[in-house]
Amino acid sequence: DTAVSQTPKYLVTQMGNDKSIKCEQNLGHDTMYWYKQDSKKFLKIMFSYNNKELIINETVPNRFSPKSPDKAHLNLHINSLELGDSAVYFCASSQGITNEKLFFGSGTQLSVL
């Protein structure tokens, strides 16, 4: 069974479109995250939720909106996609907000044309 699963794996879309990425974890963890990995492989935190409550919101354009319907799910919606949004987006989870031992999903490669 996949511990942290995210869909879709690949997402190719035109500039200006709106898209969503979904993430689910079956580890019983309380905290979930979205990380962005750019073309240089740099991993940067975007958001973190603990028990459906937003606890980290980095300097991310407000075109990006996370939603956590329950503690096992954290989705990412992106409005008005831009070329610079092209990256791999990783969902992750950990037990508690002390942020130890991140378990990553398999990533979503977003390509904006």
Place this chain on the structure above:
Amino acid sequence: GENVEQHPSTLSVQEGDSAVIKCTYSDSASNYFPWYKQELGKRPQLIIDIRSNVGEKKDQRIAVTLNKTAKHFSLHITETQPEDSAVYFCAARDTGRRALTFGSGTRLQVQP
């Protein structure tokens, strides 16, 4: 906030040699330092971690050392094998933001 610097950005070694990757961090309050391995096209996976109350930790061929005074920590891989080829990330826990801050990654290539 926390700033983590990682060196080198690329490292090529012969199979059987040792590899060392070094990181420095800025926040003296950081107390947790994990290392992640990311194979090509795969997700990052935790390979070893160390807390600030420990100076060294070893797990088979990999070890991590921590110097709190100098604020740096290192990953050591001995007897490297081709399957060790990957991108390795160090990270430090930013207690202020309750988030892991990652280094920029080291691409390790082990030549058979």
